[in-house]
Amino acid sequence: MKHILIVEDEQLIAELERDYLEVNGFKVDIATDGEQGLKLGLRGDYDLIILDVMLPLLNGFEVCKQIREKHQIPILMVTAKKEDIDVIRGLGLGADDYITKPFKPGELVARVKAHLTRYERLIGTKEHKDEIRIQGLLIDNSSRRVFVHQQEMNLTTKEFDLLYFLANNPNRVFSKDHLFERIWGYDATGDSQTVTVHIRKLREKIEIDPSNSQYIETVWGAGYRFRI
Template sequence: MSDVSDPCVTPGGARPASGTRAMVVEDEVELATLLGSYLERDGFEVTVVHDGLSAVATAREVDPDVLVLDLGLPGLDGVEVCRQLRTFSDAYVVMLTARSDEVDTLIGLSVGADHYMTKPFSPRELVARIQAMLRRPRAGHQAEAVVASRTFGDLEIDPAGRDVWLGGRPVALTRTEFDLLAALSGHPRMAFSRRQLIDAVWGPSWVGDEHLVDVHVGHLRRKLGDDAAAGRYVRTIRGVGYRMGTGR
């Protein structure tokens, strides 16, 4: 396990031959070390940092696949770290917070966090949830590599390349937003429940508040210039969940 103060930190150039890169960003040194140890035991290449400014700089170097990010950091808080991270990385982000109120949770999710956990929590559960995220179906996985682009009015989705265009202009989506759109557009006549979308995007082993889906659908709609009333691209099906709109 590497710390930013350790001269043996792996440079950002070569990705390890085996293992997935994880970063733990936590100012509680003992907790950070504990989480790093659990991740290392599970086969991750781990880098640990303890403040927000170091987190952004180090993420640019090591190019992590997943970030465990504390909300209450010195320097830059977790929300600002996540905002900056999303300008150059699509790493999975698990936000940690010591505050259980919904506002903090929604703030974390609004900047592109994929999941959140409230302290105290089990390190084993954290690792299990990270593994579930990494295993979850991707629109670009082998089974969908030959799927043609999908068009809904001005919206075009390329599942294999994980690209989205609206009116010919590219739309920047987070991994989670793209996976939601891919799930909906893959079965455009199907009304998905929140649980079905959780299973498709987060994985069947995910446990938590299913209204997490609503938050990400809201972000997706905003990026597509859509809203619940119009339902041009994502329609709300009352009493059920969501389905793909026609684009008109």
């Protein structure tokens, strides 16, 4: 049984989310503030975390950032704000997706199932290489760790998924739309700008000179490719 953590300070909303998830076969815990959510999330006992942005004691962005430094499980952020900057900031800190209040509980359940399925496929697939070594870059798919000249880089879930997909398909050009659909899925909320943000952050982490990329090449008007 998959174990879900809901971090939500509005009790009625948290209980409604819990009830719908439990009806669909999930085990659910609730944390009502950011500090409690962080403490539970860092234990690593959960398969997915539903994390509200506006929380007492510690906001959802900080909770997401600290959990992502330790664990790669899917994080679905919930926000009452529609401004793009909040969305981009949340994704940049490691969130896998976001959903805006108000939402239908059935939509939340569908989103949770989709991310769990996608995560299991990414970490459990056998047709992909366990390790990719290219010019000082080591991508270890089994442990989902990345090293540049033997120094480990701290990548978010989506940053790793994007890097691994590109590196596992070297010298092929993929459009931003294709990458968004492949990594985030058809049902994800967002657009190809999300890919641009993640590519930029990847370059900052794995490239010696992000402005003169050694690994991830921009093919103007077409998309990106991993160069070997």
